[in-house]
Amino acid sequence: MDVLRGESRNAYTENLSTSETGYDRVRLFQLILLCTIVGAGIVSLILLLLMGIGLIVPITVIGLWANALGAMICSGICYAIVRQGAIELAVRIYGVVLALLTFSVMFFYGGVLSPLIFITTLPVTVVGLLSSRRTVWIVGSIVVGGYLLLGILQSLYPTQIPIQPLSSGAEWVSLGVVAISVGIIGLATSSVQASLQAALQESQARAEKIFTDTERLLEKSMQQIELGSELSAAAAELQATSQQQASGSTEQASAVSQVTTTVEELGTTARQIAQSADHVAQAAQQTLEYLSDGQQAVDESIQAMERIRVRMQDISVRVLGLGERSQQIGEIIDLIDDISDETHLLALNAAIEAAGAGEHGRRFSVVAAEVKNLANRTLQAAKEVKDVIAEIRQATNAAVLAAEEGGKEVEKGSELTYRAGQVMDTILMMAERTAQSGAEIGMATAQQQSASEQVVEAMREIAEVARQTAAGARQMADSAAMLSAIADRLHGVAQG
């Protein structure tokens, strides 16, 4: 379409350039033809006048001027041809040369009031017909100025200049009249030329308008052709696109149906997950309850262990006190032992004394023997008590050691119970987190289930829209086919 449009535009431009060039060439040809006719006329008229008035003119001079005139005309024409833009300058040169030639002939051979004076109007007229008002003024000024200059020179230097002097005021008036006449003629011819130029310009403007209208019409036709082509292509593309859209919509509807099925399955799975999460939350809640009971039991165990530890310390203190008491008892027994030993020795000494007394000391010896026996029994009893006390002390020491060991074990038990309590706390915290996570999972899965249902509903609507889109696309394809046919017909009409 763009290519066609470009080609049309190039052809139009070539035609337009050809028209302008042809117009200039026609105008130049007319100029050359006019100059040639006028130059030939001038030369013929000069020759006819010279021969008609009977002046004796050397043939050589006439030929020289004629040759010079032809050379001037030809050189001007050639210059105008070479430089089309210098036509106006060529016309000015041509007018000036022709005017000087005319004045020279007039002054040398006819005088001011000779019939040749009218010939001076010829270049001005030609210039006025051919050129603009400004050129007319220039040529006219030169003609009149040259005419006056020659007249003045003839009056001042009559002997040196071979021209007939102006002998009277009438001739000067005549000269002025001729100058005014030349100016009026120039202006008149210029006006005529201006009118002709205006008419020509109007005609040219009309031609240009017609040309412009034709060009615009041609451009519109080209645009119509291009639009027709573009419309045809667009219709084809639209048809193809509509067919693809219809196919895509059908596939989309199928895909949406599959997605709907998948999302429904996803919703079912989410429901099952929600149920499982609910079970997990319930189990975690039961675990929390059990852990709470267990934690309470652990706390009670810790308290019981603490009480046992205090009791064990009390027992240890009491056993140590018992050991100290037994130590005191031992000391008392040692005292008793010493007393018994003393008593024994006392009885022994008494027995010795009684034996020394002979028969008199026999009763005393009996008493001493009894005392000694008592002392021995006391010693024996003290020894037994000491043995018992030693056993008590050993048992007390063992009890103290056992109490200390028990205290240590109780402390270990308390430590273990405390650790168990900490573990229970940790388990309780984890169970709380588990319960919370289960509840959150349940809520999330419930939301997911609801969202899945919404998605299913939305997908159904999308499937319906896709089916409607497919139907619309098929209708659009039909319409595009019709539009393509119309575009083809329009394209044919535009090219025809």
Added chain:
Amino acid sequence: MISATEPPILANHMLRIRLGAQTFLAHHTHVAQVLPIARLRDMHDERGQPMQQIRLAELLQHTPAPAHHALLIATRRRTVALLVTAVDLWDLPSDISPVVQPLPPVLRHALTHAWITGILIADGQPLQLLNLRQIAQDALKQAAQGEREQRGQPINRSDEPVSRN
């Protein structure tokens, strides 16, 4: 002093002395008093001198033995404390009267010191009868000889120290 020709004497009213694990006998008439050793610290003899203490186990057996009791033996001029492990009055029933047999003359003359005067068999074990007075006198002599040696005086052979051999 008991002679070999003397008839056997009854063991009633004799002192039974223990020196460690061994047991000896002695006449109670030889002992003036029996005291615990702790009382000897502040006691003096008749001359106002500290009580002479002799460990009887070292003297007889040359082996140490624990000493808890002191047997005070009165000599003519001084009192000697013989330290023994334990002492008791061997008070036998009147119907049982073990007899102490005097040492035969051969053995008695073979002894350097006449510290043992007889033997008594009790429960199948022989018990030696000690002459505590003689032991105390010999101990005093030996102590006096030691004192003289310390002062640098010549030794009187008649007062040789007590020895088992």
